[in-house]
Amino acid sequence: MRTVRAATLxxxxxxxxxxxxxxxxxxYHNGDILTMAGDTPQYVEAVVVRDGKIAFVGxxxxxxxxxxxxxxxxxxxxxxxxxxxxxxxxHFIYFxxxxxxxxxxxxxxVADVVARLKAxxxxxxxxxxxxxxxxxxxxxxEQRTPTxxxxxxxxxxxxxLIVDSSGHLGAANSVAFKAAGIFAATPDPVGGxxxxxxxxxxxxxxxxxxxxxxxxxxxxxxxxxLADQVGIGASNLWASYGQTTAMECGPCQTAS
Numbered sequence: 001m002r003t004v005r006a007a008t009l010x011x012x013x014x015x016x017x018x019x020x021x022x023x024x025x026x027x028y029h030n031g032d033i034l035t036m037a038g039d040t041p042q043y044v045e046a047v048v049v050r051d052g053k054i055a056f057v058g059x060x061x062x063x064x065x066x067x068x069x070x071x072x073x074x075x076x077x078x079x080x081x082x083x084x085x086x087x088x089x090x091h092f093i094y095f096x097x098x099x100x101x102x103x104x105x106x107x108x109x110v111a112d113v114v115a116r117l118k119a120x121x122x123x124x125x126x127x128x129x130x131x132x133x134x135x136x137x138x139x140x141x142e143q144r145t146p147t148x149x150x151x152x153x154x155x156x157x158x159x160x161l162i163v164d165s166s167g168h169l170g171a172a173n174s175v176a177f178k179a180a181g182i183f184a185a186t187p188d189p190v191g192g193x194x195x196x197x198x199x200x201x202x203x204x205x206x207x208x209x210x211x212x213x214x215x216x217x218x219x220x221x222x223x224x225x226l227a228d229q230v231g232i233g234a235s236n237l238w239a240s241y242g243q244t245t246a247m248e249c250g251p252c253q254t255a256s
Contacts, residue, residue, distance in 0.1 A: 025050040025067040029060050031076025036083050047081065084244025092246040094167070096234030100226060102132035104162060109141035110150055113162065117154040125226060129159040129176065129219050136165055145171045145195075148205030161216060170212045171205040180218040189214055 029046040035057055036042070046063035048056035048071075056066040064071070102120035107113045113135055121130050137145045151160045151173035159176035163169070177183070184201045188194055192210030194203055207215065222230055238246050 022068070023051050025055060025071045026074060027060075027063050027067045027071050028074045028076055028081055029063065031078055032080040033057070033076070034080065034082050082242070085242050087238065087243050087246045089249055090238075090243075090247050091167075091250055092234050092238065093230065093248045094250050095237070096230035097131075097222065098133040099233040099237070100229050102130070103134060104132040105134035105165065107135045107140065110144075110146045113140070113146055114150060114154055117151075117160060117162070121155060121158075124158075127220060128222075128226070129161055130155055131160075131219070132162045134165045135162060137169070145169065145206040147171070148173055148177070148203055151176075151205060159219075161219065163212070163216065168212070169206070169208045170216070171207065172215050173205070176215060177203055180215040182215060 026049045027046055028049070033044050033047055034041055035044055044057045045060040046056075046058065047054060048063050048067045050067075056063055102116050104113055104116055107116065113132065117130055117132050120132065124130050135145075137143060145164070146162065148171070151162065151171060152175075154160045154173065155175070157175060159179050160173040161176050162171050172180075182194065182203070184203060186194070189210040192208055192212065192214070194211045195206040196202060197204045221227075234246070
């Protein structure tokens with residue numbers, strides 16, 4: 001009997017308690033609002049968003065009623081509003097790592113590449129590789145990829161790796177090759193190659209495809225703050241282009 005009375009009392013108290021206050025909503029209107037519902041384009045007059053979620057789509061009058069008092073109104077002024085885009089082929093983690101590496105986009109010559117890597121080096125945590133991304137060999141004054149000696153000039157005791165903007169070509173310094181277990185006697189992997197010097201065996205620095213992958217997969221995994229920067233940086237970039245989902249088409253690693 002006591003259990004029944006307690007349950008009844010709790011139910012009564014719950015019914016008497018005021019409903020939790022809703023967060024202010026936002027009403028979007030006066031634009032081409034495409035819902036993507038169905039096989040043919042479906043447009044509505046307004047959308048209501050509350051707490052980051054769509055609460056209503058339909059007629060403007062109904063949207064305003066649904067939004068309630070205190071709602072914010074956004075006039076799209078004829079612009080098009082779409083659902084968030086779905087990333088069907090992306091490199092979310094890889095590009096997030098590019099964002100924390102030296103920016104080599106637009107480099108003019110080998111000296112520029114080396115200078116940017118040197119400037120970036122003090123920002124690299126102890127034990128991490130010095131990496132740069134985005135150069136294009138054909139755009140450099142020398143029209144070639146930097147050599148092992150030129151990258152050794154960046155650092156003689158830390159691995160240095162560069163990757164071009166395609167992600168398929170790159171080069172490394174002596175320390176990076178050693179850390180990856182790649183030496184003059186190492187054969188080219190299937191689907192890739194290590195550039196050789198005039199003697200036909202010594203590593204020249206440049207490499208492509210699976211040879212590049214064999215080196216960059218040895219880059220230590222990101223941890224702590226650096227790992228956070230990778231995820232947050234990529235998330236912000238994806239979101240800035242209207243993408244609400246993301247994927248990583250490459251190996252699911254935190255290194256490279």
